[in-house]
Amino acid sequence: MCNIWKNYFFKILIESNIIMSGKDLHDKPFDQGTLTKLVIFEKYTQAWIPVFTLSKGEKIFIVDFFAGTGYDMNGVPGSPIRILSKILDFADLLLKNRTKVHLHLNEYKKGKCSSLEKACSQFINKHPILFKVLEIEYTSLEFEESFKREYPLIKNLPSLVFLDQNGVKFLTSHYLNALESTKTTDFLYFVSSSYLKRFNETPEFKKLGFDFEVIRKNPYRFIHESLLEIIRGWLPSSTSLKLYPFTIKKTSGIYGLVFGASHPAAVVKFLEIVWKQNALNGSANFDIQDDLQKAQTSLFEPKKLTKKEYFQEELKKEVLAGRILSNYSAFFFCIEKGHIPSHAREVLEKLKKSKLVDYPGSSPLISYDKVCKEKVILEYVLKKR
DSSP states (O other): OOHHHHHHHHHHHHHTTSTTTTOOTTSSOOOHHHHHHHHHHHHHHHHHHHHHHHTTOSEEEEEETTOTTSBOTTOOBOHHHHHHHHHHHTHHHHHHTTOEEEEEEEOSSHHHHHHHHHHHHHHHHHOTTHHHHEEEEEEOOOHHHHHHHHHHHHHHSOEEEEEEOSSSTTOSHHHHHHHHTOSSEEEEEEEOTTHHHHHTTSHHHHTTTOOHHHHHTSOGGGHHHHHHHHHHTTSOTTOOOEEEEEEEEETTEEEEEEEEESSHHHHHHHHHHHHHHOTTTSSBSSOTTOHHHHTSOOSSSOOOOOHHHHHHHHHHHHHHTTSOOBHHHHHHHHHHTTOOHHHHHHHHHHHHHTTSEEOSSSOOOOSHIIIIISOOOOBOEEOOO
16 A cells, blocks of 8 residues: 555544544444453452552542443443442452542543443442442543543552553553553553554654554564563663553454553562463463464474473573572562463472472462562572582
């Protein structure tokens, strides 16, 4: 497609609210990719609420900037109803700890916002206990205005932020660094990653500040991971914010989630959720690394390592080289690579069984609780060979 026609097509999409504002996703049933995204949203909300409730804070904040109508056309719950259902699940705990959830739902289309408010009100009225633990607010604002309005709360309260845009317009260094500067904010961005490949030569996309050379150098199926590589470069070198991808393949293209959090507990919770979602790779709703094919042995070629096997071999080399010799360093190496602690534990247990490494007791103690909560440091000793 020549640039003239590409620019014209891009202009049509913008005017039709497909790229920048988002097409209406609620006039048809949610597809499987959207359901995958919503399940991850819901499960992370379920993991997040009790953490800050048990910390005995008076108020926690959840904001969904692109809330939609509450349900799809078949009555399948969207993110607002799923959030409310998780608040309901922990209502007794919230009451016991005298913690209130301040929930802000923004849907910039006024007609959809009315449907959203009606759907949520019906849900709340069916469960009166929510009146005791919930403060809910609805707005119909453009994202820029809504973010500016809610940012003081995001900055001052433990916050969970959903940015479920349809496009890439609001994944910019401005918003990312605003979230990075907060201390107790976890967020989930949803972005239409494949648009970067399709429209990267247009002036509108060039203004967004993406390094398209990074995108062009990798195969299309990795476009969301390439996007993450770019936005990590936007962060200050001193940041404690960790970013993780989850690629979602649909018939219409490659989409994805960007999860961000500073606290190791949050990182572990997210990684556990996505590895349960796909035990093959923990980073996509399909076999992005061709791991199933790697599992098939060949008489003529050396076996190719799956994502998990590659990580475990990498960790084994680090341990045997003497660079990782404690549960502390093994734990942080593990989550830095996007793996769950059990993957690292398997390595150390095998090394001990093979008498290559020794440590007291039967467990290498690679877990968030042992390393970060109880602060138990277990040293590993290399055995002489």
